[in-house]
Amino acid sequence: MASHRRPKQQSRARVTVLTTAAAAAVVLSANAANAAPSEKLSKDQVKAKVDDLYSKAEQASEKYDGAKEKQQKLQKEISTIQDNVARGQQDLNKLRDSLGSLATSQYRSGGIDPSVQLFLSSNPDNFLDKASTLDQLSAQQVDALKKIQDKQRELAQERAQASEKLKDLSATRAQLEQNKNDVQAKLADAQKLLNTLTAKEKQQLADQQQRADRSASSRVDLGNSTPASGLAGAAFAAAQSQIGKPYVYGATGTASYDCSGLTSWAYAQAGASIPRTSQEQATIGTRISSANDLQVGDLVFFYGDIHHVGLYAGNGQVLHAPHTGAVVRYESMADMPFEFGVRV
Secondary structure (H helix, E strand, O other), X not given: OOOOOOOOOOOHHHHHHHHHHHHHHHHHHHHHHHXXXXXXXXXXXXXXXXXXXXXXHHHHHHHHHHHHHHHHHHHHHHHHHHHHHHHHHHHHHHHHHHHHHHHHHHHHOOOOOHHHHHHOOOXXXXXXXXXXHHHOOOHHHHHHHHHHHHHHHHHHHHHHHHHHHHHHHHHHHHHHHHHXXXXXXXXXXXXXXXXXXXXXXXXXXXXXXXXXXXXXXXXOXXXXXXXXXXXXHHHHHHHHOOOOOEEOOOOEOOOOEOHHHHHHHHHHHXXXXXXXXXXXXXXXXXXXXXXXXXXXXXXXXXXXXXXXXXXXXEOOEEEEOOOOOOEOEEEEHHHOOEEEEEEO
16 A cells, blocks of 8 residues: 655755755855966066076085085095905905915924914904914914904905995985985976966066176176286186086086086186085185175175075176076176175
8 A cells, every 4th residue: 555654854954054055056156167367477476486496406406516526525435445455355365375375384294283274264363362372373373363363354444434435325326316306396397487478478588588698798897806816816717718608507617517616617727626516615715704805716605505606706796607597607796695705
């Protein structure tokens, strides 16, 4: 028999909630449809953000340069230690051969002394400390065994040293890769921002950069400043010969440079070897706190973390490799936060 029970009605509260939710959804949909798209950054805003990314990329670049230099230094040190270990092992083998010759002579004359057999083992250290054993050996054998012991200890120390440096090298290589990725990520982000501009805006920025490069690459008014020394003058002249070369992170010339790559190359041409990175270059020579005391060729450092360096050019100008997208050029020191100078 069919049921005549009336279907249960939804509660008034539930209907109210559903109706309200539906109405809200309609309103939200309408608002979303009518909402303006995300506001596009202006050309100048994009440039400001790109310049900031270039600055951060340069920070990462200096860390990359430091890790690369440390890697090269460790590789040389490890190679030297490994060569020493190889030569030391040859010397040890010769010492053991000479002791074996003594043992052979004993055998021919009536047998090998048991103590000599022990000393011919790979680790004779335990037996050298026993006076009763030493009493049974000739002075020649004792001398040979002590030389073996000393050589074994020396080789053990060098192998341990090499092992530690290899661990350090592995960590340095990992850091190098991280710094490289940081640089590339910042440059990629900068390119993404530039790609949001129209073709006309991109060309305007490119023209602006070219004008800056041309005007700053020409002979500017450097005043009557004199070089700090013959060395500084020679380094500055070398840097001037590279005006117009592009900035490339990690580059040391002569096709391209980063900031510390230019300064280290310039001083190398003058006959002075200075450290590779800006942070290390800041630790040499005589520090000059006031910009008024700077002379041509002095190293000048910028930003709190000292991630940028150039050469003082006189009249408040710096000659430097600025950043990605620019070339080696003159620029006013007022455009960057000056920290201090160094006279090499």
